[in-house]
Amino acid sequence: MSDEQDAAERAAAGPEPPRLGPRPLERPPVDAGAASVFGRPDGVRGGFARGDQVNGGPVAGSSPAPPPPPALAGAFGRGPGDTTALQRPPDPQHNGTDPAGPDTFWNAGDVPADIDPWRNPGSAAELGPPAPAEPAAVPAPGGPGARLSVREVLFGRRVEPRALALLGIMALLIGAAGGLIGRLTADGASALTEPGATLTSVTAAKERPPGSVADIAARVVPAVVSIEIRVGDQGGTGSGIVIDPSGYVLTNNHVVAPAADAQGSDIEAIFSDGTRTPAQIVGRDPKTDLAVVKVAVSNPTVARIGSSHSLAVGDGVLAIGSPLGLAGTVTDGIVSALNRPVRLDSGETGANAVIDAIQTDAAINPGNSGGPLVDSTGAVVGINTAIRSLGQGEGGSIGLGFAIPIDDARGIAQELIRTGVVKHADLGVNTKSVTDGITDGAQVQNVVDGGPAAAAGVVEGDVIVKLDDRTIAGADELVVAVREHKPGDTVQVHLVRDGRPLTVQAVLGSD
Incomplete structure (x- = not known):
């Protein structure tokens, strides 16, 4: 299309709308405080200084950066003889011909663009003044100090006397407050029972009067012995009562029977004070389950022999012996029945013994056998022999124990001591x-x-x-x-x- 045709078309289209020029640059004033923080140093007009080519020399307090290492310069620098800048100003013949006016980017300021080091990548870097010194670090609060001993506090002069006096006063105040609170608490507790309450009266009495269980036990226990037998690697325990100053001890036949005829058997009697002494069998009566052994001791405590015929159902009695091997055990109860025929378990004795027993609810257990049953005066009225149990074999006491009346046992013991045998x-x-x-x-x-x-x-x-x-x-x-x-x-x-x-x-x- 020719220029004439183009002009004719523009004329037919009507007048061309006005074209807006570029908005003039607005340079608002820079705050003095921001300029002092973010502005260029005095004497530097661009971002890069050219040493002595800028304003007559380098800026005070600065020094030119050292040249780059040869390896970096060879890898990233210009070739030999190349002086072309990376950024070039526009063609001078067009500069200022634009209807909008000259290009302010390239010609603004006092330094032409082609020599402004800020716009010239080839300018040397300028090192600024050294950074200000960092503030000294504040040390963190330390941990707890070393603890002081009482001696250091009192005599080490590490605590002020006034502080010690204050601590003493505080301790006295705390103690007084604790005592006051305790007194008030005690008064409040007693107030729960005192107002309007009628208390039972008490009278002065001896703790262990004559005839008490403690008194009887103290008098009889020294005459009771524990009997231990050993046959090979087997053993057993029972009890006995000293009935004669010569050292004769009355016990049950089933206590000593396993050691009667066995070779290498051993029988020992242990007194309440812990004295141990060998015992020898004097005689046995399997039909009444009684036996007598003798121990070599001088001046033993001898039990007082009472009478079983004087007993009545309900009388208080004590059983003394070594149940389950626990020597010196005392249990109390009453006479539950008299003249109770009891057939004893023959066990290893092979005898079919029947006794006319005293029945008692005093606890009797294995090991009580041969020990005394004593009345409220401390006299022996029976020899504990058997128990009745609900279980099979050896069982514990269920309140049914049986003792041989001492009136029967006395005659048998005397006959055994005289002859060693008894005829019935x-x-x-x-x-x-x-x-x-x-x-x-x-x-x-x-x-x-x-x-x-x-x-x-x-x-x-x-x-x-x-x-x-x-x-x-x-x-x-x-x-x-x-x-x-x-x-x-x-x-x-x-x-x-x-x-x-x-x-x-x-x-x-x-x-």
């Missing part, structure tokens, strides 16, 4: 316990030929219901009733034969 009265029958719902008795199972019963006319099937004045309620009671007599005694035997009562006389023999 015998009727010459074997019986079993029976009842018809009204009357109990001992029915004769067989009669020993030539024995006392056969001579008296007792036959098999007879039911013995009484021996002298003692009622017979079973086979065991017949045994103990016969043993109350001596061989050769004549007794009245009351029996029932074919439903009819019958009484015969029998002269007791010996076993």
Whole structure:
């Protein structure tokens, strides 16, 4: 398209809208404080100084940067003879021909753009003054100091006397406050019971009057010994009571029986003061489960022998011995029953012993066997022998203990000391316990030929219901009733034969 056609089209389009020129540069005044912080140093007009080419020389307090290392200059510098600047001003022939006016970017300021070191990358870097010194670091608060001992506080002169006096006064005040609070607390506690309360009265009394459990125990325990037996690697314990100044000790047969015939067996008696001494078996009576041993001691404490016939149900008694190996154990209770026929477990003794026992609720356990049962005067009234338990084998006390009456044991012990053996009265029958719902008795199972019963006319099937004045309620009671007599005694035997009562006389023999 020709210039004429172009002009014709512009004329047909109408007048051309006015063209806006560039907005004039506004240079707001610079705050003096900001200029002092962010402005150029005095004498420097550009961002890069040219040493002595700028304002007659370098700025005070500055020094030119050292030349770059050769390796960096060779890698990043201009080639040999190359003086071309990276930024060039516009063509001088166009400078100032623009309708908008001259280019203020290149010609502003006192230094032409082509020599302004700020715009010349080839200008040397100028090092400014050294940075101001950093403020001294404030040390952090230290940890707790070393603790002082009481001696250092009082005598080390490390605490002011006034501080010590103040501490003493504070301690006194705290103590007084604590005492006052305690007094008020005690007054408040007593106020819970005192107002309007009626307290039981007390009277002065001796702590252990004569006849008390403590008094009886103190008098009897020295006469009680613990008996230990050893047979090989087996052992057992029991109890005994000193009955004679010569050192005779009464105990149970089942306590010493394992060591009676065994080779290498050993029996020791241990007194309440810890004295140990060997013991020798003097004699044994398996049918009443009694035995006597002797110890070589001088002037032992001897127990006082009482009477079991004077006992009544409800009387207080003490059981003393070594239950479960615990020597010097004292338990108290009452007499629960008298003349209780008890058949003892033969165990290793092989004897079928039956005793006419004193029953007591004083706790008796394994190890009490052979120890004394004493009354409220401190006299021995029985020898603890057996217990009744709910369990199998050895069990603990359930309030049913049995002792051999001392009146029976005294005669047997005397006979054992004199001869070493005891003979018992015998009727010459074997019986079993029976009842018809009204009357109990001992029915004769067989009669020993030539024995006392056969001579008296007792036959098999007879039911013995009484021996002298003692009622017979079973086979065991017949045994103990016969043993109350001596061989050769004549007794009245009351029996029932074919439903009819019958009484015969029998002269007791010996076993």
